[in-house]
Amino acid sequence: MHTADFAKWTRRFEDERERRRAQGDPDWGQGTTLHPAVWASVQRFQVGEDGDGDNLVAKADEAGDRDYAQAVRLFVAEEQNHARLLAGLLAAGGVPTLTGHWSDTVFVKLRRLMGLRLELLVLMIAEVVALRYYRALRDGTDDSLTSDVAGRILADEQRHVPFHCERLHASLAELPRPTRRPVMALWRLLLLAVSLVVAADHGPALRRLGVGRLRFVTEVVASSRAVVSAVVAPRPDAWASAR
Secondary structure (H helix, E strand, O other): OOHHHHHHHHHHHHHHHHHHHHHOOOOHHHOOOOOHHHHHHHHHHHHHHOOOOHHHHHHHHHOOOHHHHHHHHHHHHHHHHHHHHHHHHHHHOOOOOOOOOHHHHHHHHHHHOOOHHHHHHHHHHHHHHHHHHHHHHHHOOOOHHHHHHHHHHHHHHHHHHHHHHHHHHHHHOOOOHHHHHHHHHHHHHHHHHHHHHHHHHOHHHHHHOOOOHHHHHHHHHHHHHHHHHHHHOOOOOHHHHHO
């Protein structure tokens, strides 16, 4: 792993931060109206985005790559901005945020039990699921504010996945070669399980957004093939070209 790899990512995150500042916030004053099932779904995703990231930052610091640690801090800031955007969307619709949800509690506890490599593998599951969810939220409603917020978050998530792929590629390279593909095969099985839970939990909202449970799970799992290739292959940016 070369430090320059993550200096590049730091610059990308910083450039995006400046672009967001210049763009400004969505037009919250226009208000928004969504089906109650979609509001309930957005509430749960808002809780999932609203983490402090301290545990991940500490593990990144321990990894000993200052550029990577800085890039992780910028990544965490983007995730916190997603929580802020979703909270703004909920407020625009007169819907409160939740203080917590069982799925987020389980997910966070699982991640914190692990080292950096395993935490990133679990985090990557959330990112891949989020890609399909925010695309459904962006495209599945005629509400312009919702589409704006979801589109902004989706654009960030599309950068986050190759960022994590690059770090995981370096991390898996430290394992014996015969173990790398089995690790990613197990990751895909866990992704399938999580996708099924999300589809069950958010099924009414997904139907309203034009994506049935089966289609959601199928497309999430199908997208994971490119992620596995990007992590295992020598060129971790393969995911971006395969998207």
